Amino acid sequence: MAPEAHDVRARAFIILQYLLPQHLLSRLVGRLARSTWRPWKNFLIRTFLRHFAVRMDEAVEPDAFAYPSFNAFFTRPLRPELRPLAGPPEISSPVDGTVSQAGHIDGDRLIQAKGRDFSLSSLLAGEEQLAASFAGGEFATIYLAPYNYHRIHMPVDGGLISTTFVPGALFSVNTTTAARVPALFARNERVTCIFETEAGLMAVILVGALFVGSMSTLWTGDLARPPRSKPVRLPAPRSPVFLRRGGELGRFNMGSTVILLFQPERVRWDRTLQAGVTVQMGGAIGSLIAERKP
Secondary structure (H helix, E strand, C coil): CCHHHHHHHHHHHHHHHHHCCHHHHHHHHHHHHCCCCHHHHHHHHHHHHHHCCCCHHHECCCCHHHCCCHHHHHCCCECHHHCCCCCCCEEECCCCEEEEEEEECECCEEEEECCEEEEHHHHCCCCHHHHHHHCCCEEEEEECCCCCCCEEECCCCEEEEEEEEECCECCCCCHHHHCCCCCHHHHECEEEEEEEECCEEEEEEEECCCCCCEEEECCCEECCCCCCCCCEECCCCCCCCEECCCCEEEEEECCCEEEEEECCCCEEECCCCCCCCEECCCCEEEEECCCCCC
16 A cells, blocks of 8 residues: 555544544443443354454463353453463563554653643543652553454562543544544543552553443452542442452453553663563563662
């Protein structure tokens, strides 16, 4: 395809997203994906398999049509022996996906795509004190394509401090949209999970997207979108939540993006962690810095 034609198609795709009723469509997709009517769910699964190269041999249940709904098939668990954890003190990838960007947080700015950046404080919904904790630290943004495994796991051991639901738009999070929609990840709906770890504070941010039916965490279950426009700090679980590295944290009911944040001088990313690189859950993406600065 000629560059001019590609650019026209990309612009039309972005304009269409601004015009679509994003939340209504995502709720509809969520309901359809959870239908247990066998002819319908099998049709969805069959259509998906026709368009995407899905590795069903990696799933605990390799029979795609044995799942009770399309959403159950989409969020299927994998055989644990296929995702061994890298040895400590490594940081494990929380997901299977493709690195969108990774590197140093330049003050309050994170790279979104070539020629585009956005603010840490906007990503964290205006929590200035929290943003200050991560300023000058490290970040990694990992995109989950439709064919990827869609459960999210802990990169390091950590105890949950807080969970915040941030309402927002539901633009697609693919490379085309990331290159053209300003502050995409700070505009989209998201769930921010803050953990205390050996490396200090860590944020695991689940970013919603167009057609994502919902997001869920281990301690909240499915997160219903609140009928309000302000961020909501969710109640703390009755029992403290401490998750080991590699433990399941949550899942996307349809695909999206995860952003990791670490404080300054606490972690070092692997040299191979660059835009366009594919990662697998459990694989090493960085390491803890042995001597933490005061």
